[in-house]
Amino acid sequence: MKVTSLFKKTNVFFASFLLILFYLSEGVSKYSILFADGKLDAPRVIKLLVVVILCIGLLRVSISVFKHLLLLAVSFTLGQFFLTHGFQKEVVVSFSKFLFPILLFLYFWKFPLSKQQRQTLFKVFEWLLLFNCVLVFVGFLFELPWFSTYRTRFGYNGLLITSATSSYVHVIALFYFLITRKTRFFSEWKSLAVILSSFLIGTKAVYLGLFVVFIAYLFYYTHLPQKLKKIVILTALLGAVGTFYIFFFYTGFFDNLRQTEGLLSSVLSLRNDLLMEETLPFIQENWSWGNYLFGGITEMETRSQMGVIDVFYFWGLVGGALYVYTFVKTFVTFRLTKEVLFLLISFAVIVFLAGNFFENASVAIYLLVLREAFLYNTKKETANNSISP
Numbered sequence: 600m601k602v603t604s605l606f607k608k609t610n611v612f613f614a615s616f617l618l619i620l621f622y623l624s625e626g627v628s629k630y631s632i633l634f635a636d637g638k639l640d641a642p643r644v645i646k647l648l649v650v651v652i653l654c655i656g657l658l659r660v661s662i663s664v665f666k667h668l669l670l671l672a673v674s675f676t677l678g679q680f681f682l683t684h685g686f687q688k689e690v691v692v693s694f695s696k697f698l699f700p701i702l703l704f705l706y707f708w709k710f711p712l713s714k715q716q717r718q719t720l721f722k723v724f725e726w727l728l729l730f731n732c733v734l735v736f737v738g739f740l741f742e743l744p745w746f747s748t749y750r751t752r753f754g755y756n757g758l759l760i761t762s763a764t765s766s767y768v769h770v771i772a773l774f775y776f777l778i779t780r781k782t783r784f785f786s787e788w789k790s791l792a793v794i795l796s797s798f799l800i801g802t803k804a805v806y807l808g809l810f811v812v813f814i815a816y817l818f819y820y821t822h823l824p825q826k827l828k829k830i831v832i833l834t835a836l837l838g839a840v841g842t843f844y845i846f847f848f849y850t851g852f853f854d855n856l857r858q859t860e861g862l863l864s865s866v867l868s869l870r871n872d873l874l875m876e877e878t879l880p881f882i883q884e885n886w887s888w889g890n891y892l893f894g895g896i897t898e899m900e901t902r903s904q905m906g907v908i909d910v911f912y913f914w915g916l917v918g919g920a921l922y923v924y925t926f927v928k929t930f931v932t933f934r935l936t937k938e939v940l941f942l943l944i945s946f947a948v949i950v951f952l953a954g955n956f957f958e959n960a961s962v963a964i965y966l967l968v969l970r971e972a973f974l975y976n977t978k979k980e981t982a983n984n985s986i987s988p
Contacts, residue, residue, distance in 0.1 A: 614712060614967060615723040620645060621964050622727055626758030633745055643692070646699065646960050653702045657709060664705050667925040668698060674918030678893035682885060687897050693958050697913070697922065700963035704929035707967060717971050721779070724968045725789055728772050731757035732796040739799050752852040754801020762802050763955040767962045769797045770808035770949060774942050775972045777812045782820045784812070803846075803868075804953040810839055811945040819938040867905070870954060874903035878912055892917045904954035907947075913958075926957065930970055934977040 624642040631639045657664055675694050679685030712720065734757035738746025748754030748762050756765035776790035784790050797805050817823070817831060847853050847865055857865035864872055881901045882890075889895075894915035896902070902909045911919035933939070950956045 612716075612719065614707065614716065614720045614964075614971075617649065618720065618723055618727065618964050618968070621961050622731075622758065625760045625764070625961055629758060629760045630745065632760070642961075647695075650695065650699060650702060653706045656706055657702070660709050664709065667921070667928075668701065670921055671698065671914075671918065671925065674893045674914060674921060678890055678895040678913075678915055678918060681887050681889035681893070682895045682897055684897050685895065689899050690896055693896075693899060693913070696958040696960050699960040700957070700966060701925055701929050703963050703967055704932075704970070707971075708929065708932060712971060717975060720968060720971060721975075724775070724965075728768075729789060729792055731759065732792045734758060735796040735799050748801045752801065755799050756801075760961075761955070763953060764959060764961055765800050766802040766804035766808075766949070766953055767956060767959070768965050769793070769800055769805045770946065771962075771965045771969045773797060773808050773812045774946070775969055777815060777820075778939070778942070778972050778976050784816050784820065802953075803866075804949050806842070807949055807952075808945075810835070811942070815938055815941055815945075818941075867952065870904050873901075874905065874908065877901040878903045878908070882912075891915055894918050902954075905952065906950040906954045906956040908951075909954060910957055922957075930966065932970065933973040936977065939973055939976070 621642075624645055628639050628642050679690070734746050735755045737743065738755035738757065743755075744750070746755050746757050748756040748765055754762065754765075756762070759765040759768060772793045776787075776793055777784050780787050780790050785794075794809070797809055813835060814832065817828060817835075821828075823831070847857050847862060853865045856869075860869065860872070878901055881896070881898070885897070886895060892915045894911065894913050896913055902912060907923075910922060913919075914922050931943075935943075956962065
């Protein structure tokens with residue numbers, strides 16, 4: 600009981616601290632990649648220390664929460680055992696990255712945030728986003744390479760290190776502001792800043808996220824007549840088709856890629872080529888029956904970079920199903936309203952297309968913010984319903 604009380608006291612600003620720490624470490628790493636000798640080891644060390652803290656906290660209050668993690672560890676070990684050259688260093692590191700979000704979700708399930716802690720986390724998240732939005736706008740106006748998403752094509756993402764991280768953080772931000780601002784989503788200056796900066800990120804996933812929040816806002820937070828909603832949705836779909844055509848058939852990077860590699864390769868940013876040329880050949884040449892059950896990978900470069908496919912490539916059919924189940928179970932601790940379910944399904948589609956999601960430890964802290972926003976939203980709705988006449 601004393602240990603639990605101690606962790607609750609030290610937990611007051613822990614989530615907010617992690618959010619700031621991970622964001623700044625991304626910025627330092629990005630600077631190191633662009634202007635110094637390469638990627639720093641500091642972010643890995645920081646995340647390792649956080650993993651140790653999370654494990655100690657969980658072990659102090661409950662050992663049973665580790666049962667699914669133990670099963671995942673057994674699955675990973677079996678998958679690597681069936682390979683000729685298993686347990687490569689980078690693969691083991693990737694295994695720890697896969698477990699990080701689950702550990703984080705479990706920790707804040709056992710040490711839930713109070714109302715004050717949640718509000719503090721929201722404020723830190725919003726101001727960090729706004730700070731990064733300013734950097735996005737500055738990068739766009741002055742064409743600064745430090746704030747760019749890509750080296751060879753359009754896009755600005757502030758201090759976020761990769762295009763995948765940028766995509767997920769901005770989609771999470773869009774969902775967060777929609778679910779917390781509701782009818783004020785398109786009128787409050789903070790959410791408008793995030794919306795405008797999202798257009799400058801330059802990734803297809805963010806543009807899809809923008810389309811999703813527009814549809815969700817129309818369906819759940821407006822009181823337009825059904826006929827008018829249908830007209831607006833039809834107009835939005837036509838606009839989306841027009842945007843798709845301009846992107847892939849008229850001008851720019853994706854048009855050039857379509858002409859040389861084909862439409863599917865352009866839409867998936869060559870991920871289908873990675874699947875056909877790297878992932879499937881590795882499976883055919885190196886997998887035995889055990890790997891189909893528990894996965895197995897020796898070179899991270901052979902991943903297709905499509906989220907769900909890479910989960911089952913890494914974990915196999917049995918291990919992959921267990922991992923997805925554990926991830927969803929630890930994340931979805933809130934009531935599934937219609938709008939939340941729509942957002943989650945849309946997010947799953949984005950993950951499938953974008954990749955580098957489950958093993959992206961930096962994204963996990965932003966997902967925690969989104970989970971807390973969903974919890975706040977459902978609790979608020981329950982309270983409102985309970986006092987309704």
